[in-house]
Amino acid sequence: MQTVIIVVHLIIVSVLIGAVLLQKSEGGGLGMGGGAGFMSSRGTANLLTRTTAILAGLFFLTSMTLAWLAGVDRKPASILGTPATQSQPGGATPVAPPTSGGVLDTLKKVDEQQGQPAPSGPQAPRSQ
Numbered sequence: 001m002q003t004v005i006i007v008v009h010l011i012i013v014s015v016l017i018g019a020v021l022l023q024k025s026e027g028g029g030l031g032m033g034g035g036a037g038f039m040s041s042r043g044t045a046n047l048l049t050r051t052t053a054i055l056a057g058l059f060f061l062t063s064m065t066l067a068w069l070a071g072v073d074r075k076p077a078s079i080l081g082t083p084a085t086q087s088q089p090g091g092a093t094p095v096a097p098p099t100s101g102g103v104l105d106t107l108k109k110v111d112e113q114q115g116q117p118a119p120s121g122p123q124a125p126r127s128q
Helices: 002-022 047-072 103-113
Strands: none
Touching (some): 002 047
16 A cells, blocks of 8 residues: 555656646746736646646645554654563573773783783884
8 A cells, every 4th residue: 555655656746846847937036027927817727837736735645645654553662661670681681790800901811821911001013
């Protein structure tokens, strides 16, 4: 259903663009100029003007229909997320943070075990 409405919507959009581009320009920017303005009897009876109005209405209607169809399946969700009383997914227990320090302390211990003294600060590169 939604795919059909999207295809119809795209057809309406392309025809609407064509109808707008085919219309005669009224003059300067912002609708200024042109003695026989939009409200004359000849201007309102114009086929392209009526076609544009009908296509604009259909565009609005299909847009609203697509927005409604997109929101039908949504379930209300809490903005607070999951409650604190629920357990972790899969029955996993949270991992406690290491008490011996961080990654840098672990690397320092590995260097000491390999017999290399841990650098006390930034070192200049040595050539080999």
